Amino acid sequence: MNTPAVAFVGALVLVGIGLVGTLTCRNLIKVAVALQIMMKGVLIALVAAGAAQGQINLGQSLAAIVLGVDTIGAVILLALSVQVRRRFGTLDVSALSQLRR
Amino acid sequence: MNLEVTVFILLLVGASLCALMAISAPQLLTSALWLAAASVLSALVLYALSAPTMAILELSVGAGLVTILFVFAIQYEQSDTPASPPLIPRLIGWGLPLAALILTGALILPLPTPEQPAVEVGTFATLLWGSRALDALIQVGLIFAGTLGVLGILSSRKQVSMVTDTADTAQPDRAPLPAPPVLEPTLEGQEPL
Amino acid sequence: MNAVPAFVWLIALPFVGAPLAYFSRRRWVIFGIIGALWVIFGLQLLQPRSTHYRVGEVNLGLDGAGVLLAGLALTLGTLIGVYSSAYLKHESGRARDRHDALLLILIGALLGLGCATDLFNLWLWLELLSGSAWMLVAFHGNRPAALEATVKYVTQSMVGSALSLIGVALTLWQVGSLDLARISTAGSSPLLLAAGGFLVIGMGLKAALVPLHTWLPDAHSQAPSGVSALLSGIVVEAALVALLRLLGALAAVEFSWGALLIGCGCLNLIMGNLMALRQSEIKRMLAYSSVAQVGYMLIGFGITALSGDPGGAQGAFFHLITHALLKGLAFLAAGVMAVGLVRPLTLADLGGGAKRAPLAAMALSVAVLGLGGLPPLAGFMSKWQIFVSGFAGSPGWVQAVVIFAALNSVLSLVYYAPVALALYRQTDTTATRVAQPVSFSLPLLVMLLVSLLLGFVPGLMETLTGEAGAVLGSLWVP
Amino acid sequence: MNPILTALPILIPWIGALVIMGLHRTRVIHGVAVGTAILNGIGTLLLIPLSAEHAQLLIPAGQFWGTWRFSPDSLSALLSLIAAIIGALAVIFSVDYMHGTNSADLKRYYGLVLLFIGGMSGLVLTDHLLLLFFFWELVALCSFALIAYYPHNPAAAAGGVKALVITQIGGIGLLIGILAVGGTAGDFSFKALHSSALTPTLKAAVGFGFLIAAAAKSAQFPFHSWLPDAMEAPTPISALIHAATMVNAGVYLMLRFYPVFVDLPGWTDCLMLIGVVSVLMGGLIALLTDDLKRVLAGSTISQLGYLFSAVGAGAGAAAEFHLLNHAIFKGLLFLGAGAVIHALHTRDMGHMGGVRREMPLVFATFLIGSLALVGVPILNGFWSKELILEAAVSHAPGWITGALLLGVGITALYTYRMVRRVFWGRAQDRAPVHEAPLGMKIALITLAGGVVLSPLCLPDLGVVITEVLSAPVTLLALGIILLGAGIGWLRLPISLSKGMLQALDRGLGLTPLNRISVQLTNLSAEGLRGLHTGVLTLNLAAVVGALTLLMIILLVGGAL
Incomplete structure (x- = not known):
């Protein structure tokens, strides 16, 4: 196995850990942390895919844009959690379940 | 297995461990710091993949800016939510992603080496600002939308004090129907069909 | 560099316009920009189709499907812009400016999405689309329910984005390019198969495939009514078109994507209908019914993917149009009905609706009955086209699916019919007619008339849907 | 012209x-x-x-x-x-x-x-087949809205939705049939049904699809349950839509396409079977209820059953004739019932009685209608029903004829019971009423005239008269009518066997099946709603679960 392949597998593991985090964490901010971990995995995966094709700079530029998008997502999610804390008094996602059925 | 691959594996295992710590740490602040650590290690992975620009970006934005945001949000909240058990059984929470991962692995491994990798023309800058200029521009639009949205979300406290949770539009002709003062939908206890 | 075709301006204008609308703080700016968009769109229609424009390495191309999406986005966008003038009358000026700017960005994202021919570009447009949609759902961020809906929408969307990006990375690994045309010539490989899987989940989340739909009923019922109309009418469907475009590029992969789509369609139908059956909140019921209606489109597109016959896609595109009109109409009318209510609009509140707001009542009942597929309303005509293509020369199980879908439209009548009934059975004797502002009645009237017209003269859209269907059909030639 | x-x-x-x-x-x-x-x-x-x-x-x-x-x-x-x-x-x-x-x-x-x-x-x-479907649904829509007409009656809303849904389920049969024809022949004219492009299997699908649609529209077994519930409509509507016209649309469909499908194996048998079961079911419903309009609704189901059997037995002309006669006398009966209901403000026959003296004109016309329904000579119902029975004797298996004759007896029985309870007896704790107003009278008299005179429309009346009078089955039928009416007159203890009858009704009427399917739908809807917990974690678990499932599908499907 060459290095990009190793990196890609590692990236998938990171995405998997992120998924585990979104499923096991109850705190909204921790869910945001888990999403960040997923995105780290995605960045590595994109760059590794570019590297495998000898197009490392293509992979880099895609990853740079994804990094921007993902940062905006994180900011929005954090702003939302600030608001959630204000309205619901807690960050526990189980409190956010009034829209049910 | 040569040295290069070993270094890679070590870095990735380190990043994964940090990630695991981040999602299992009881304190939010610890969690954010572990995330920063994972970010630094992934930046190293990126560097090792000979993507130095991206590594620097990840270090500054991913490990720096985002961590600051997280810490800010956590400090702002001052919340020390005690660790509560997850909402779904741990077996599912761990098992489902693991199963997805294994199945994906079964599908794609071993990752084939492309037969004739294209020879790349241009540097990171020319690619980002030349070839993918459109994407960069769309990203600017996204940043604008996100900023507006965050402004909206964070400013809604003022509206509450002004409008006091009444209605989205007021129609003076029609008195509001008797309703609970809260805005939660009343979904319980419906009449059957 | 070749001459810049008109549609590039079409895409660019909203991004210039959005800050302009936000910072100028004048409401007419948004209408000016939308008017300019219409002019450019008209000019573009005069030009030959499938024009291309390169920005760097990324190709933009306007084909039949793009024209259809653009036309629909502009129509709905204009009407909702008008509608919101009255709907947002009591909001603060800043909030309204924000709404307008985000609306423009949403329209721009829809226009761009229709033109994308590059996988990553497609993903990014979709991201922009959902980004502006999130923020519009969060418009009533001071309400806990809206906040909750936004949190779910954002989080689930982001998981979807991450999963689609894994698909993008896998494709890049295998093909070395992200151009959809290049990908379609790459042949079959397990990597592309896995990439397809990740992309179906990631983009399917935004297109509300069951069981990835859980964000939809919450978000669509909590957004302001005009925004719900846009979200249900076109945003979800645009994601579906994006998904189909990239699946079309993966057509050479040895897997029956068509069967997968049809299967998902059946799931969407039954799940959406059964969930909508017991809802008492009108907007939530409409949101669930969108899940079901996406099912019809999935079946239509799936038939094309299965056999390469463009008829199914044509029917699905027609259904996309009629659904956008009817569901948009239903949400707008429900918004008019809900005026002055503190809590969500329920079925019980509709009593005497025909007396209070005759036009809105008419619009809502035509919309729900049309969605339920009663001939000769537009909703029947589009379902009919899908059924016809599914029946002619398809394998037996597809015909069974068609019968299943037809049965489902009866099921949907069980929850649609009471809405129409409640409006006209005037239990609320105290109801008096409430004068409606023009900005409420005008969009309702336009959509009502157009949807009625489409029911009686379904041929009107034939060129449009035919071209769009042919675009998707050509990808799936066996 | x-x-x-x-x-x-x-x-x-x-x-x-x-x-x-x-x-x-x-x-x-x-x-x-x-x-x-x-x-x-x-x-x-x-x-x-x-x-x-x-x-x-x-x-x-x-x-x-x-x-x-x-x-x-x-x-x-x-x-x-x-x-x-x-x-x-x-x-x-x-x-x-x-x-x-x-x-x-x-x-x-x-x-x-x-x-x-x-x-x-x-x-x-x-x-034009598509246009036919359009009108088919249009009348269903009108019927739905009119059944649910009364604003304050929840039963009306429920009845309307039930009628719409059941006829829509039938409508799918029509839709599928039209799809098959239009898809293969590429043409929607009625001629397309004769097209050679239609393979035998496809033709069978079309034939039985149309049959289902017709049965649902004409309230035939097993789709009959909507008609009694549709009686919440204003009574003129029941007369017009649910007795004289819309319910005949199914019979029309069968009459129209009989030549196309007659060779389909089992098609005519199916038609006759549906008809016979409906004859008995409808009679049973009419016998068991105390609601005047529901009696008439049951009677409509039963009479339409005769029409279905007649079409199945190949007696198209007799069916057409009975269709006309039924429309007239059932319209008359419904309007007469409407006049009584309008005066008394109740539909319960237990609260009627003795109306004979107060509303003599209504009574006279209602009686004429009832006699025609029973099939008493020389009124129009007699001629057409005898023609149908005769056709059954010569073209249908014996047991079908037997069942149809039994239906004649049941008709006499429930009609006797209805007329006696409404018009004879004593007026029980109710305010005195007056004769119907002018507009009602005009309608009633016109229809009563039609009941007597409609046989004159027949071009070959003489042939029919001799044919009917010379057939042995006529005498038999008349005897059965007498027997049925006699049972009613003696007031034989039907109440004793009422439990049995109700069990029969429940068993045959598929009411349990109906209820179970409704409950199943509701339960599954309720159960599924439980799945929408609104908890973010569970939503995300569904996403990951879908990913896992899809990967399995891809692994299996891609390997094939």
Whole structure:
């Protein structure tokens, strides 16, 4: 196995850990942390895919844009959690379940 | 297995461990710091993949800016939510992603080496600002939308004090129907069909 | 560099316009920009189709499907812009400016999405689309329910984005390019198969495939009514078109994507209908019914993917149009009905609706009955086209699916019919007619008339849907 | 004659409906409605010469629709006339019946009635399968809205939705049939059904699809349960839609396409079986209920069952004749019942009785209608029912004839019971009532005249008379009628066996099946709603679960 392949597998593991985090964490901010971990995995995966094709700079530029998008997502999610804390008094996602059925 | 691959594996295992710590740490602040650590290690992975620009970006934005945001949000909240058990059984929470991962692995491994990798023309800058200029521009639009949205979300406290949770539009002709003062939908206890 | 075709301006204008609308703080700016968009769109229609424009390495191309999406986005966008003038009358000026700017960005994202021919570009447009949609759902961020809906929408969307990006990375690994045309010539490989899987989940989340739909009923019922109309009418469907475009590029992969789509369609139908059956909140019921209606489109597109016959896609595109009109109409009318209510609009509140707001009542009942597929309303005509293509020369199980879908439209009548009934059975004797502002009645009237017209003269859209269907059909030639 | 006149029976009522939408004063609305209905009756008469000269109205309607073709023949002219004339009488009747309604509700009422009358004419006149489906659904929509007409009655809303849903389920049969025909022959004219492109399997699908649609529309077993619930409609509506016209649409469909499907194995047997079971089921429903209108509804199911059996036995002409007669006498019975209900403000026969003296005209006309329903000679029901029985004797298996004869007895029994309970006996704790007003009288007398005179329409009346009078089955039927009425007169302890009858009704009526399927749908809907927990974590778990599942599918499907 060459290095990009190793990196890609590692990236998938990171995405998997992120998924585990979104499923096991109850705190909204921790869910945001888990999403960040997923995105780290995605960045590595994109760059590794570019590297495998000898197009490392293509992979880099895609990853740079994804990094921007993902940062905006994180900011929005954090702003939302600030608001959630204000309205619901807690960050526990189980409190956010009034829209049910 | 040569040295290069070993270094890679070590870095990735380190990043994964940090990630695991981040999602299992009881304190939010610890969690954010572990995330920063994972970010630094992934930046190293990126560097090792000979993507130095991206590594620097990840270090500054991913490990720096985002961590600051997280810490800010956590400090702002001052919340020390005690660790509560997850909402779904741990077996599912761990098992489902693991199963997805294994199945994906079964599908794609071993990752084939492309037969004739294209020879790349241009540097990171020319690619980002030349070839993918459109994407960069769309990203600017996204940043604008996100900023507006965050402004909206964070400013809604003022509206509450002004409008006091009444209605989205007021129609003076029609008195509001008797309703609970809260805005939660009343979904319980419906009449059957 | 070749001459810049008109549609590039079409895409660019909203991004210039959005800050302009936000910072100028004048409401007419948004209408000016939308008017300019219409002019450019008209000019573009005069030009030959499938024009291309390169920005760097990324190709933009306007084909039949793009024209259809653009036309629909502009129509709905204009009407909702008008509608919101009255709907947002009591909001603060800043909030309204924000709404307008985000609306423009949403329209721009829809226009761009229709033109994308590059996988990553497609993903990014979709991201922009959902980004502006999130923020519009969060418009009533001071309400806990809206906040909750936004949190779910954002989080689930982001998981979807991450999963689609894994698909993008896998494709890049295998093909070395992200151009959809290049990908379609790459042949079959397990990597592309896995990439397809990740992309179906990631983009399917935004297109509300069951069981990835859980964000939809919450978000669509909590957004302001005009925004719900846009979200249900076109945003979800645009994601579906994006998904189909990239699946079309993966057509050479040895897997029956068509069967997968049809299967998902059946799931969407039954799940959406059964969930909508017991809802008492009108907007939530409409949101669930969108899940079901996406099912019809999935079946239509799936038939094309299965056999390469463009008829199914044509029917699905027609259904996309009629659904956008009817569901948009239903949400707008429900918004008019809900005026002055503190809590969500329920079925019980509709009593005497025909007396209070005759036009809105008419619009809502035509919309729900049309969605339920009663001939000769537009909703029947589009379902009919899908059924016809599914029946002619398809394998037996597809015909069974068609019968299943037809049965489902009866099921949907069980929850649609009471809405129409409640409006006209005037239990609320105290109801008096409430004068409606023009900005409420005008969009309702336009959509009502157009949807009625489409029911009686379904041929009107034939060129449009035919071209769009042919675009998707050509990808799936066996 | 100009073929454009063919469109009159559709256009006159629709234009009238549009005009009514713009009116405000109730008196004017009544007037315009009656005027339109009468004008429509006259306009529809033109169909007789038009059908004689095989007029064809062709309207090119674009690529999707093809050519709209309206071509009246004797069958469609007959049905269109029934719709127009009974429609006109129902509208005249409504002037009194709907007296005192506010103008908004009245506009809705007359608008829908007129829309319905036009739709019904369109349904029988068109020669275009898709257009047929359009009219088919249009009349269902009108029926739905009119059943649910009364604002404060939740049973009305439920009955309306039930009728709509059940006829829609049947409508799928029609839809599938049309899909198959249009998909293979590429043409929606009725001729396309004869196209050689239709393979035998496909043809069978079309035939049985149409059969399901017809059974649902005509409230035949096992789809009959909507008709009794539809009795929440205003009574003129029950007379018009649920006795005289719309329920006949199914019979029309069968009559129209009988030549196409007669060779399908099992098709005619199925038709006869449905008919026979409906005859008995309907009779049972009529026998078991205390609600006057439900008795009539059960009777309608039962009489339509005779029509189905007759079509199945190949006696198309007899079926057409009975269809006409049934429309007249059942329309009469419903309007008479409406007059009584209007006066007494109840539908429960337990609270009636003794109306005979107070409403002599209503009583006389109702009696004529009842005798015709039972099949007493020389009234119209007698001739057509005997013709059907005769056809059954010669073309159907013996047990079917037996069941039909049993149905004759049950008819006599429940009719006797109904007339006795409403008109004889003592007036129980109720205010005295007066004879029906003028508009009602006009409608009742006209229809009663029709009951006596309609056999005269038959071109070969002499042949029919000799045929019927010489057939042994006629005597047998008359004997059974006497027996049935005698059981009623003796008041034999039906109540003792009522439990048994109810069990039979429940078992055969598939009410449990019906209820179970409704409950199953509701339960699954409720159960699924539980799945939407609204908890983010679980939503995300569903996403990851879907990813896992899809990966399994891809692994398996990609390996194949």
